[in-house]
Amino acid sequence: MARRGMKKHIDKRTPATFKIQITSMVDMFVILLVFLLKSYSTSPVNITPDDNLRLPASSSMKDPVDALKLVVSKVGIFVDDKKIVDLKDGQVDIKDVDAADTNFIRGLYAALDQQAQKSKSIAQVNETVEFDGKVVMQADRDLPYEILRKVMYTSMMAGYSDVKIAVLSNQ
Amino acid sequence: MRSFRSRIDDATFDLNLAPMLDIIVSIIPMLLMSVVFVQIMVLETPIPQAVEKAMVKNEEKNDVQIQLSVSKTTGFRLVVTDHGKQSEKSIPLKDAALDLAALKKEVLDTKMKYPNQFRVELNPDETVQLNDIVLVMDQVRTKAATDPKIMFTDTETGKQTETDLMFPDVVFGNVAGG
Numbered sequence: 550m551a552r553r554g555m556k557k558h559i560d561k562r563t564p565a566t567f568k569i570q571i572t573s574m575v576d577m578f579v580i581l582l583v584f585l586l587k588s589y590s591t592s593p594v595n596i597t598p599d600d601n602l603r604l605p606a607s608s609s610m611k612d613p614v615d616a617l618k619l620v621v622s623k624v625g626i627f628v629d630d631k632k633i634v635d636l637k638d639g640q641v642d643i644k645d646v647d648a649a650d651t652n653f654i655r656g657l658y659a660a661l662d663q664q665a666q667k668s669k670s671i672a673q674v675n676e677t678v679e680f681d682g683k684v685v686m687q688a689d690r691d692l693p694y695e696i697l698r699k700v701m702y703t704s705m706m707a708g709y710s711d712v713k714i715a716v717l718s719n720q
Numbered sequence: 721m722r723s724f725r726s727r728i729d730d731a732t733f734d735l736n737l738a739p740m741l742d743i744i745v746s747i748i749p750m751l752l753m754s755v756v757f758v759q760i761m762v763l764e765t766p767i768p769q770a771v772e773k774a775m776v777k778n779e780e781k782n783d784v785q786i787q788l789s790v791s792k793t794t795g796f797r798l799v800v801t802d803h804g805k806q807s808e809k810s811i812p813l814k815d816a817a818l819d820l821a822a823l824k825k826e827v828l829d830t831k832m833k834y835p836n837q838f839r840v841e842l843n844p845d846e847t848v849q850l851n852d853i854v855l856v857m858d859q860v861r862t863k864a865a866t867d868p869k870i871m872f873t874d875t876e877t878g879k880q881t882e883t884d885l886m887f888p889d890v891v892f893g894n895v896a897g898g
Contacts, residue, residue: 568734575737578744585751594760605854608862609761685762688850695846697853701895716854718759 594618594685594715605690607716616683617664617709621700623689628660639692641699652702661707684709763857784837786830787893790844790856796823800830818852824859828867831886835872838885841893860887 594613596604601623620627626634626641634645634656647653661684668680684704688697701712789797795818796811811822831837840860844853862884863870874881 571737571741575741575744578741578748581748582744582751585748585755588755588757589751590754590756594762596758596760604760605851607761607763607854608858609763611762613760613762690849690851690854692850693846694844694848694850694853697850698846698892698895701892705895714763714850714854716761716763718761 594687596687596715602687602689603691604687604715604717606719608719609716610718613685613715614683614713616681616685616713617661617668619661619684619686619700619704619709619712621686621688621692621696623692626654626657626700628657628664631660633657633660636696639689639696641696646699652699653706654699654703657700657703658707661704661709665708680708681711682709683711683713685713685715687715763854784834785841786834786837786839786887787841787843788827788856788860790818790842790848790852792818792845792847792852795819796826796856798823798826798830800834802834818856820855820859823856824864827860827886828863831863831870832868835870838887839889839891840887842890843892843894857890860890862886862888 596602599622602620618627618629620630621636623636623639625632625636634641634654641654645654645656647655665680665682668678672678672680686697686700686704688700704710704712783803785801787799787801789799791797793813794810795813798809798811800807809826811819811826813819814822827840842853842856842860844856863886870883870886871880872883873879
C-alpha cells in the first residue's frame, strides 16, 4: 500500500527534462563578439612576438602595405620568414659580406634577387601584378644604423629600393 | 470563452537562443585567432595632394638641400644648402642624449624659411640605433599643434595653403654613399 503511494508521488513530480537558461550566456558572448570584432585585423604585416624583435614606436599613421617581408632581428635576417643570414651582437659575420664592398650582404642579395625575379615573372604573365620594389622591413629598435644601412643597400641592389620601416603605433 | 490566465500564457513564449549561441560559438574561435593587441604601421607620412605636387616640383628644381646628421657623440648637425650657399647649425647632446626638443625648434625655424621644401636628407652615424632614428623622423615630419602655422604655395592654384607637415619626405642620404 505504502509502495503504491510512493509510485503515485514520483509520477506526480515534474518531468526529468529541463531547459537551461542561456539568455545571460548569449549576452556575454555578444559583448565578447563586439570586442573581438573591434580587435580583428586584416593587416598584411604580421609579427611574431620575440625578444629579439622589438619594433620601434612612432606617431606614423600610415597603414602597412602588402609587400615582401624582411625581418632584421638581433639574431638574423629573414626574408619571408626564412632565415638567410645570421647576426651576432647585431653584426653580420665577415664571411657573409662581399670582400670588395662591405655593405653588400651576399646571402641577402641572393634571396631578394630570387624574390624579385619571381615577382617579375609573375608580372609578365599577369597584367594586374606589378613589381614595384616595395619591401616592409621589420627591424629591432636596438639595432645600430650600420646593419640597417647594409640591409637597405643590399635591398636596393636587388631592386627593392622602396624600403618601408614597420613601427608600432604610439597614438 | 477562455480564461484570462490562459490568454496571458499564450502571449508569452521562450525565444530559442540555441542556434544563435551555436553561431557565436563558431565565430569566436575564428576571431580569437586573428585578434591583435598591437597596431602595426609603416613609417611614411600621409601626404596631401597639394603637398605632394609641391614636393615633386621642388625635387625638379633642387635649389635647396637640407641635410640632417645624427651622432650619438656630437648630436645633430643641420646643413642647409641654398643655391650653393651653405649654412650650418649644430645641436649638441643634452644630458648625454639627443636633444629632440631643440631639433624640433630648429627644424621648424628652417621650415619657416623654406616652406616649399619638404625633403630632408637624414645621415645617421653607424652607432645610432633604429629607435633614435625613428624618433628623429617623427620630430622632423610634423609640427606640434602648438607650433605656428606653416603656409606653403600650392603649385596647382598658386594660393597659400596651410599644412602640419614639415619635412615628410625623409630619405637616408648615406645608404649608397657609405
